[in-house]
Amino acid sequence: MMPDLGKYAATVLSAYGGALALLVALVVASLWRSARVARTLREVEERVRHGRD
Amino acid sequence: MTALLIRDLRLAVRAGGGFGLGLAFFLIVVVLVPFAVGPAMGLLERIAPGVLWIGALLACLLSLDRIFALDREDGSLDLLAVSPLPLEGVVAVKALAHWLTTGLPLVAVAPVLGLLLSLPGKGVIWLVVSLLAGTPALSVIGTFGAALTVGLKRGGLLLSLLVLPLYVPTLIFGAEVARAGATGLDTATPLVLLAAVTCVAVALLPFASAAVLRMNLR
Amino acid sequence: MGSFWEYANPKRFTQVVDRVLPAVSGLAVAALVAGLIWGFFFTPDDYRQGSTVKIIYLHVPSALLAINAWLMMLVASLVWLVRRHHVSALAARAAAPVGAVMTVIALLTGAIWGQPMWGTWWAWDPRLTSFLILFLFYLGYIALWSAVENDDTAADLTSVLCIVGSVFAILSRYAVNFWNQGLHQGASLSMDKEENVADVFYIPLLVCIAGFVLLFIALVLLRTRTEIRARRTRALLAREVTA
Numbered sequence: 001m002m003p004d005l006g007k008y009a010a011t012v013l014s015a016y017g018g019a020l021a022l023l024v025a026l027v028v029a030s031l032w033r034s035a036r037v038a039r040t041l042r043e044v045e046e047r048v049r050h051g052r053d
Numbered sequence: 054m055t056a057l058l059i060r061d062l063r064l065a066v067r068a069g070g071g072f073g074l075g076l077a078f079f080l081i082v083v084v085l086v087p088f089a090v091g092p093a094m095g096l097l098e099r100i101a102p103g104v105l106w107i108g109a110l111l112a113c114l115l116s117l118d119r120i121f122a123l124d125r126e127d128g129s130l131d132l133l134a135v136s137p138l139p140l141e142g143v144v145a146v147k148a149l150a151h152w153l154t155t156g157l158p159l160v161a162v163a164p165v166l167g168l169l170l171s172l173p174g175k176g177v178i179w180l181v182v183s184l185l186a187g188t189p190a191l192s193v194i195g196t197f198g199a200a201l202t203v204g205l206k207r208g209g210l211l212l213s214l215l216v217l218p219l220y221v222p223t224l225i226f227g228a229e230v231a232r233a234g235a236t237g238l239d240t241a242t243p244l245v246l247l248a249a250v251t252c253v254a255v256a257l258l259p260f261a262s263a264a265v266l267r268m269n270l271r
Numbered sequence: 272m273g274s275f276w277e278y279a280n281p282k283r284f285t286q287v288v289d290r291v292l293p294a295v296s297g298l299a300v301a302a303l304v305a306g307l308i309w310g311f312f313f314t315p316d317d318y319r320q321g322s323t324v325k326i327i328y329l330h331v332p333s334a335l336l337a338i339n340a341w342l343m344m345l346v347a348s349l350v351w352l353v354r355r356h357h358v359s360a361l362a363a364r365a366a367a368p369v370g371a372v373m374t375v376i377a378l379l380t381g382a383i384w385g386q387p388m389w390g391t392w393w394a395w396d397p398r399l400t401s402f403l404i405l406f407l408f409y410l411g412y413i414a415l416w417s418a419v420e421n422d423d424t425a426a427d428l429t430s431v432l433c434i435v436g437s438v439f440a441i442l443s444r445y446a447v448n449f450w451n452q453g454l455h456q457g458a459s460l461s462m463d464k465e466e467n468v469a470d471v472f473y474i475p476l477l478v479c480i481a482g483f484v485l486l487f488i489a490l491v492l493l494r495t496r497t498e499i500r501a502r503r504t505r506a507l508l509a510r511e512v513t514a
Contacts, residue, residue: 211418215415221442225450
């Protein structure tokens, strides 16, 4: 299954590992902030609506 | 406009105006370099143009936040903004005043510091020429950075982060002229390019600085 | 279908994002997984570079996006300054960290690749140096956004910085070229087929580029929606305080 990377195995694997880790970190951070901001907005909108009643 | 220029110059030269501070800083940077890299004459001679350019650049950076900060604090910046003078002109005069109080003195002391770093005589001349052609760009670009950060409470560090990348072309061509001059190579090409960068900066950036200043004063 | 500018309305934009985001992110993940697996497992080694050619599937797409993200920010900044659409300014803000991460990926994979090929992690080669400068521009842009409190002022200032920065980035590119001749090979992708990488590498590379582009679009849409919501939250809170 694993291709034979020869003497450059460490090089190729660390490049893939590092790049994918950065991409995943970026995606996770974006999703996390998105969820948090959406929740805050919902709460504030909820409060504003109740305040008017 | 002349009145504004004279006022700015007077403020800078007065005690506490920060004039001389930049020069002292320039001197200290240049004195510290041999301590860091060792006193070997050959090495110092080789890195002298670069060190002097970096020193001039940092000394210039040091006084940037004063360009607008003092005027903002005492409200005279708001007065200037509503005065009949075009804001572009005000910004250009401010940049000129900064250059006269920072850039020009740096050019004047550079030969002395060049001797400290055992720069050969031919190199000194080209160093002065390159600084003369390059420091106006440093002042104009710095004025743009100062206009961007004028409203911020702790703008100093941000100012450096914003301005230093913009200094890259000037630094590359300026140091290249000085280096080529010191080693007796052709200086015409980098000098023309350095002058071109300066011309572009001087011609265009006052408009950007004025626009940014208006946004900040709104 | 109405005018394109219809989507400049934040509410309308959010609705559209809600609808298209799952599809775009699904496609992005599919293309990335397919392209990277194809590239990693099913392409031969290069006769000179050995298995290190596999890094190309990360290096080239991220480098492409690092530059194009800045271009997108430049266009969005101009749109904001000319037409005052908030979505545009927020999209530029949303794209900056993505572009910065792409720059880091390009630099990182390049350094790891350069070590066995050139015998050094880093050389002051024009292309490498330009990318480092580009990264500094991203840092300054992001720092200015977070330093200015008023949203509209921040959008104005960063837009001007983006435009001025673009001019100086191009100047730096030429300055750096002048300053040092490089180790880096020329463009790997061009219209001239002769100079391109061979087909076996080329097609999976295109799939990877498509994946990176789709991922960039998905991230920018998501982050722009986040910025719109954060802005609305601040506006509601401000109204609450004054009421």
